[in-house]
Amino acid sequence: MLRYILKRLIVFIPTLIAISLLAFVISINAPGDPVERLSKSANKEGTASEQSSSTKKVKQEIRKRLGLDLPVFYLSLATMADSDTLYKIDDKAHQDNLLRLSRKYGNWEAVQNYYLALVAAAEVTSNIDVEEVCKLNSTFTIQEINDGDSTYLDTIYASNYSKNEITQVKSNTSFDIISLQESYNEDIILSKLTDLEKRYAENEFLAPTKESFLAVQKAFKNLQENATPWKTYIPKITWYGKNQYHRWLFGDGGERKGVLRGDFGISYIDNQPVSDKIWKKFTVSFVFIFLSILLSYIISIPIGIYSAYKKNSAFDKGSSVILFVLYSMPGFFIGTLLLYAFANPDTLVWFPESGWQDPSIYQEDWGLFKSMAHHWPYMVLPLITYTYSSFAFLSRIMRVGMVDVMGQDFIRTARAKGLGEKKVVLKHALRNSLLPIITVFANIFPVAIGGSVIIEVIFSLPGMGLETFNAILNYDYPMIVAIFTISGFLTVIGYLVADILYAVVDPRISYS
Structure with a gap:
């Protein structure tokens, strides 16, 4: 009987490994971004420190705490067109989009340059100072003002664009650039680039940021012209050391103990273990x-x-x-x-x-x-x-x-x-x-x-x-x-x- 029990226990080891693999696959393929979920659940508490979790820096810390800055498994079966460092991209939707682009065009270097150009353009656009634009795009006159008790001279600004118009154009431009980071359909990308080109031509105050947009256009054109779809047919195996599955199962040697020691991660509802x-x-x-x-x-x-x-x-x-x-x-x-x-x-x-x-x-x-x-x-x-x-x-x-x-x-x-x-x-x-x-x-x-x-x-x-x-x-x-x-x-x-x-x-x- 003891011999039989030992045999069954040995057979159970691969069974438990299969269960752990299936559970891990479910966890990493679950809809939504866990970083966003944990950020939202933290913001519900209402304190200033918890609300700051919505910032990019704190989101990166959450990613590191969850081990999302590591490759998924010990090995990766991909193609020559794929990147072996795609897991380093913070946004999960951006990861999926970059994977689709690399599978379509087959040139990861060109895809990477296009994405970096979009990130730079989004940052430049978000830094537009609406108040400064109003002053730079306005004319001014000196008028005599009489308030009943005294008379004095004042400078009156007459902007060529209203503050609301500048804010609206900035928001639309930022939205289109950010949406390009999640777009892989060539027709949609070309349509958005055409709309952006028209908006840059119609709004003179966007001139300081136009160079970043031209870099995006150039990067996408380079992506089209230097496509190597044949690379998508050549398989490639990449081996990793530290990875998400190993950390999920055995822990990271620090705060995370791993599933084998009863640590199943953080709840999305209340941010508790x-x-x-x-x-x-x-x-x-x-x-x-x-x-x-x-x-x-x-x-x-x-x-x-x-x-x-x-x-x-x-x-x-x-x-x-x-x-x-x-x-x-x-x-x-x-x-x-x-x-x-x-x-x-x-x-x-x-x-x-x-x-x-x-x-x-x-x-x-x-x-x-x-x-x-x-x-x-x-x-x-x-x-x-x-x-x-x-x-x-x-x-x-x-x-x-x-x-x-x-x-x-x-x-x-x-x-x-x-x-x-x-x-x-x-x-x-x-x-x-x-x-x-x-x-x-x-x-x-x-x-x-x-x-x-x-x-x-x-x-x-x-x-x-x-x-x-x-x-x-x-x-x-x-x-x-x-x-x-x-x-x-x-x-x-x-x-x-x-x-x-x-x-x-x-x-x-x-x-x-």
Whole structure:
């Protein structure tokens, strides 16, 4: 048995690597830019230091903290037209656009020059001083002003352009140049360049920045004339040392610990470590799921055994009807019914109506038994709601397995030897009919990470169900990836436990 377990553990290593790779691919291909998301979530707090995260410098710091300034994986399978340093571009949309341009024209050096010209033009345009332009493009006269008490001379400026006109032209020019950084369609690029050329010709005050625009035109023309699309057909493999996957898995040796040590990154919602959030929620959900499974098996297995032993009896038929009626009732209905019946000031107030603990008296340093005594009243109603629907499912599986085993030859042989009915049922029949139950347990075990959204909402439980729902609703991909990774790990563990239990309950199965 020990040898078999070691073999399975060795097989699980590539399985876990595959799970980690899939989770990492999901995280890096998730829609949106994580830097923008974290910047927005930080700005919601409202303090001056957090609002400064929208600046370019702080965004670069966020990129470095997340490891986005590193290549994605240990190796990159690309073409000769692609750049092996594209990951250094700060903006994700710009990265995608540059990749499209290099795949289209095949000349990365020309693509890079075109992009740098656009960046320089955008910076020059953004530095236009509207007030200074108004003064430089205006005429002035000296007029005599009489305010009633005295007379004095004043200079009156008459600008050729209004302040609003200059601001509007500046905004439109900046927008077109920035949009070019995300445009790869040649027709769209040429259209925007034509519009910009016309705007520069019609507005004299743009003359100091026209040189940067001419550099953009020249760079794009060079890109068209020196295209080498044949390079896109020649593959190229680039090897990297430090990369995002290695950092995600093993950490960076500093603040980031890596997934193998429980560090799943930063939440996009509140900028908090995912590991700090998930383990607190997981504890609540795991306690309910574990106790629910335990109660379900303790109650369902005896019912299934007795129903199989008394096949087609009044107990068998009556229990089937009652259990299937319970199974047909949705969880939100039973939960609401329990709240109205046992947590309602108008009827009975036997249990608290919501929550997991009383924050006014609960203390983290309480011992195990004192904490259990405090939590228990809050757990009764949710636990009933978690458990009741499992009775019909598990008891029917147990019944079917027992009925099948009770009709086999070795059971008749045991009875023919004179063994008591209790020993025949509990020793010989029960162990051989537990295989379906064990299989179900292996599949239920990973559900602990998911919790139950509806039940946790009804009873206001701080568990994984509600946290998972909020993560999906708010596109909190680090949290989603963490849940996916832990679920995959628990699935692997569940199947290993099931394989071991198969050999324990069924003597016909041997792993030697």
